[in-house]
Each structure stands twice: as C-alpha cells, then as structure tokens.
Amino acid sequence: VATSELAGKTCVVTGATSGIGLVAARELAGRGARILLVGRAPEKTEAAARSMREATGNPSIEPLLCDLSRPAQVAELAREIAGRTDRIDVLLNNAGMLPAKLEITPDGLERTFATNHLAYFVLTTGLLEVLKRTAGSRVVLVASDAHRIARAFDFDNLKGEKRFKALQVYAQSKLANLLFLSELARRLAGTGVTANALHPGVVRTNIFAIQSPLGLVSRFITRLGGLTPEKGAETSVYLATSPEVEGRSGGYYVRKKLVVPSAAARDHDAAARLWETSEKLAAEAGA
Numbered sequence: 101v102a103t104s105e106l107a108g109k110t111c112v113v114t115g116a117t118s119g120i121g122l123v124a125a126r127e128l129a130g131r132g133a134r135i136l137l138v139g140r141a142p143e144k145t146e147a148a149a150r151s152m153r154e155a156t157g158n159p160s161i162e163p164l165l166c167d168l169s170r171p172a173q174v175a176e177l178a179r180e181i182a183g184r185t186d187r188i189d190v191l192l193n194n195a196g197m198l199p200a201k202l203e204i205t206p207d208g209l210e211r212t213f214a215t216n217h218l219a220y221f222v223l224t225t226g227l228l229e230v231l232k233r234t235a236g237s238r239v240v241l242v243a244s245d246a247h248r249i250a251r252a253f254d255f256d257n258l259k260g261e262k263r264f265k266a267l268q269v270y271a272q273s274k275l276a277n278l279l280f281l282s283e284l285a286r287r288l289a290g291t292g293v294t295a296n297a298l299h300p301g302v303v304r305t306n307i308f309a310i311q312s313p314l315g316l317v318s319r320f321i322t323r324l325g326g327l328t329p330e331k332g333a334e335t336s337v338y339l340a341t342s343p344e345v346e347g348r349s350g351g352y353y354v355r356k357k358l359v360v361p362s363a364a365a366r367d368h369d370a371a372a373r374l375w376e377t378s379e380k381l382a383a384e385a386g387a
C-alpha cells in the first residue's frame with residue numbers, strides 16, 4: 101500500500117535490481133521517497149526503475165549505473181549523486197556477491213572484497229558531506245552472519261594472494277562490513293548521521309546462482325529453509341526508516357533486534373587499520 105511517510109526524503113539503494121535490494125527500494129518508493137537506484141546492467145536497472153514506478157505510482161525513481169567492483173566508478177557515482185541531490189536521508193549499501201572462483205579486477209583487487217566492502221567504503225565516504233547536511237540521515241550496511249566464519253580480518257589476501265576459498269573470502273568481506281561500521285560510527289559520533297548494519301537472514305535470491313559447489317549447496321539449503329526477499333528486506337527497511345532506531349548508531353541487527361557481532365568484528369584496531377587500508381587501495385585504483 102502506497103503511503104507518503106517518506107515524502108520529501110531521498111534514498112540511495114545499491115544492488116536494487118535483484119533480491120533484497122530490489123524489495124527494499126520498492127518498499128521505500130512505496131512510502132513516497134525519491135529513490136536513486138543503483139544497478140550495473142543498463143536494461144535491468146532501467147526495468148527495475150520502471151517496474152517500481154508502476155508498482156508504487158511514485159515517479160521519482162532514478163536509475164544510475166555503476167560497476168561497484170571498480171572504486172574509480174564508485175567515486176564517480178558518488179560525485180554524480182552529490183550533483184543531483186542536496187540531501188540523502190538514507191544510504192542503503194546493499195549490493196553484494198558470493199564468489200564462484202578467484203577473480204582479480206583490472207585494479208588488481210580480489211573481486212568480492214572490492215564489491216562487498218570497498219564499494220560501501222568509497223560510496224559512503226564520498227557522500228559524507230551530503231549525509232551530514234541532511235538532518236537525521238542514516239547509513240545502512242547489509243552485512244551477514246557469515247562474518248562469524250572469519251576468525252580475524254586478513255589484511256594479506258585483499259589482492260587474492262592466498263589459495264582461494266570461496267566461503268572464507270565471502271566471510272572476510274562481510275567481516276569487513278562490520279569493521280567498517282565500527283570505525284564509521286565512531287567517526288560519525290556527534291554529526292547527526294547514524295550508521296547501522298544487519299544480517300537479512302538466509303534469503304532465496306540470485307546471490308546463490310553461481311556455478312560452483314558453494315552455489316549448489318547454498319541453493320539447496322535456501323530452497324529448503326530460505327526466506328523470501330520480501331521477508332529478507334524487512335530489517336533493511338526497519339533500519340532505514342523506523343523511529344525505534346532514530347539516533348542509534350554502530351549496531352548490528354538481525355530480525356530487527358540488536359545482536360553482538362563476532363569478537364573479530366569488535367576489534368577496534370583492525371577497524372582503524374581497515375579504514376586506512378581501504379583509503380589506500382581506493383586511491384591506488386583511481387578513486
């Protein structure tokens with residue numbers, strides 16, 4: 101049901117062409133927000149925007165293109181967004197991938213790390229000024245409970261140096277989301293901008309459509325017990341809009357409840373080091 105609860109507000113959603121991000125963006129659009137909808141494939145992104153306008157009656161859905169695995173493109177996306185809008189009420193960093201094999205991007209980075217973490221970092225830091233200008237703005241990071249598989253953040257495998265293990269690489273990227281959250285929330289204290297992260301649950305989406313043993317096993321598991329993308333998007337929308345979390349920052353949420361992430365995710369030295377490493381790697385990639 102369309103409402104005007106978010107009329108006058110602007111939300112940026114990445115990975116809004118599929119799965120959890122598509123549903124979350126549509127929900128925010130249905131409540132009247134202007135949506136800057138980030139995708140990578142032109143036709144798919146255009147189609148997502150069109151179907152969202154039709155489903156919600158909200159005309160203010162603007163498609164934007166970016167390959168989020170390329171930091172220079174993400175920095176350009178941030179500039180494009182900052183040029184289009186003088187306010188961002190919600191930045192929903194959602195786009196992510198599960199790797200099928202080791203892939204090194206043209207920037208020399210391991211693709212999962214570049215997509216799942218560096219894109220969140222470059223887009224968020226690139227939009228901080230606009231976020232700070234918008235009263236009560238919220239940054240939401242879609243992380244995962246898979247971060248618990250990683251025992252400590254490995255700073256020596258960001259360019260795919262070590263023997264490739266798909267689940268470990270994914271877990272490391274999701275641990276990076278929570279380390280980024282920790283340092284981001286610390287730096288944002290007192291600015292009025294909040295940042296929170298979430299695990300959406302195990303959700304039946306395209307993320308598992310990869311051709312690998314991990315893809316096969318995950319598809320089997322999610323078919324048996326996975327959530328629908330509608331259910332999976334609930335905590336994202338909650339953190340983006342609910343008055344219950346107004347002013348709260350630095351939290352990790354599962355099923356709309358605050359939970360404690362792994363010890364590795366609470367390592368403040370690793371969080372500070374990841375921030376510096378991310379700045380350096382993004383700069384090396386031309387961002």
Ligand SMILES: NC(=O)c1ccc[n+]([C@@H]2O[C@H](COP(=O)([O-])OP(=O)(O)OC[C@H]3O[C@@H](n4cnc5c(N)ncnc54)[C@H](OP(=O)(O)O)[C@@H]3O)[C@@H](O)[C@H]2O)c1
Pocket residue numbers: 114115116117118119120121139140141144166167168169194195196197215242243244245299300301302303304305306307308
């Ligand atoms: N599904 C789960 O069980 C689960 C569990 C925990 C956490 N998560 C997290 O939830 C988030 C959303 O995943 P999902 O399950 O909804 O998966 P999904 O259906 O595969 O959606 C992923 C989205 O990210 C986009 N994307 C991927 N790589 C990109 C790139 N290089 N540049 C631009 N866009 C890119 C995809 O674009 P295309 O449409 O063009 O492919 C798609 O819109 C991810 O961060 C994931 O880690 C999911």
